Amino acid sequence: MLNGFLALLLCQLLGEWVVLATSIPVPGPVVGMVILLVWLIFKKRMPDSVRGVSEGLLRYLALLYVPAGVGLMLHLHTISLYWLPILISLFVSTFITMVVTVLILKVMNKKLNKNGAR
Template sequence: MITGLTWLLGCQLLGEVFVRLTDAPVPGPVVGMVILFVLLQVRRSGDDATVVRAAHGLLRHLQLLFVPAGVGVVVYLTRIREDALAITVALGVAWLLGIAVVGWSTVLLERWGARR
């Protein structure tokens, strides 16, 4: 499992270094996930790979990663109450835009698939 965690953290580190060097507007961990995906595709790793086992181990305890977010909500609860209307409107608009974009993309992909 240590080897798998090393691969995961190494890919994240490479992503962070890439973003810092190129000043890309993308988070380093996202670039690291793309690097990890490419590595897994090139190596054709199966379910018994150390990276996959380490990822499964982390996913089993994923709920622990929500503790800091919950603490942040509690710490800033008064601020959230003050801006509740603005937060609710922003969430609603973002939700509606997300649904519209997904629907539009689905229609375009179906039309594109029908032409092929």
């Protein structure tokens, strides 16, 4: 379990370093998740230690919404000034996510049908 936690933290640290070195406008933990994804793709399997730690963290994911909710209440006045751009960006990003998901599912479905899987 400690090895899995160390792997997750190392990926996050590498992501922070990449962001600092390149000044890209993406949070370090997001870059760390991409690094973890690439590592898992090359490894071609999920190590049990990483799986255990990930499942343990996912159990408590709902607790991470509490600080976000407090932030919303703290900055309610600022949000009320920009409610229309926020609403538009939420709808546009949700729509784009849905379209990309459908396109990926279509491509994957074609590949599965081509390989003879059902």
